[in-house]
Amino acid sequence: MAPDYDVEFIDRGDRDREARFLVRDVSPAFANGIRRAMIADVPTLSIDEVRVIENSSVMFDEQIALRLGLVPLTTPDDYEIGETVTLALDVEGPGTAYSGDLVSTDDRVEPADKNVPIIDLKDPEGSETPQRLEVEADAVYDVGREHAKHQGGVAVGYRHLQTVEIVGDADEYGDDDPHILRGVIEEDGELIPTEEFDHDLTQRYPGKEVEVHDVPNAFVFHVETDGSMSVDELVTQAVDTIHGRASELKDAVQL
């Protein structure tokens, strides 16, 4: 009774950040384990400690630090939990400090998005110097369970794959209300995302009365990452965390 999974991609979004794929013959427990692992157990780098050298902006140091923490950083996979990398930011007004202004000591670690505004720095009238933000920050490699800023997966979920059964003709003089369904349906072995018929079953099966059924043990995962890593890395690392814990349990039981 060895598991025999089958993975099929439905769409791969742009920039490696988003993908939708179908997994067959997976138990709900395992599907949910993978989903949870993607959210909470795959570590990413995120700024955790900020040393403020100068902050003459209108916001408190703590607020700036929170914003810096929320900037997704690209994360190589050879870091250990708790390992840090130092970044620096030095921007003088007038102008906006962006995440792209962060300079890292490890050139594999950089902001995943360059255009996240940190703060707008002004050059106030009557002031001798413009506002300035200069900080040094340590990014820590940790898991989403510790803090949401370490979550690599930002929108991770699944739905059942569904089939549509035609059970008869629609009432001829009935209301022509739309029958909305979101997800992916399977029709004669073909996978059809509901976007193709505007999520409305009455457009695909006009004049028919239909019933929607879940396909057992077939789940359509939708995975979107914050840019710290690709979807492929997120999924494989999530599976690896589950594998790692099972082998840890096995070792502990054997002792």
Place this chain on the structure above:
Amino acid sequence: MELRVIEKTDTELSIEIAGEDHTFMNVLKGALLESEGVEAATYDVNPEQSGGQTEPILTVKTQEDVDALDALEAGADRVMEKADDFRSAYEAA
């Protein structure tokens, strides 16, 4: 991962698995229920609202000819097998 056996007979095992949450426990429970020789498997993360007990407690009941601890080990193996299979299926896609 720290294990603490709470109750153990040949066919029954209650064990605390410290540091784990639903992510792993539910997968493990699911794998145990699929295994042969396992009659019942469940886990509880806050047993009877007991003061301070927050670590999950796994309970396994097996058929007479199967040792519960062996079943747990087999369950862990099964989870690893599932993980490997999922990974290779994903990479093949």
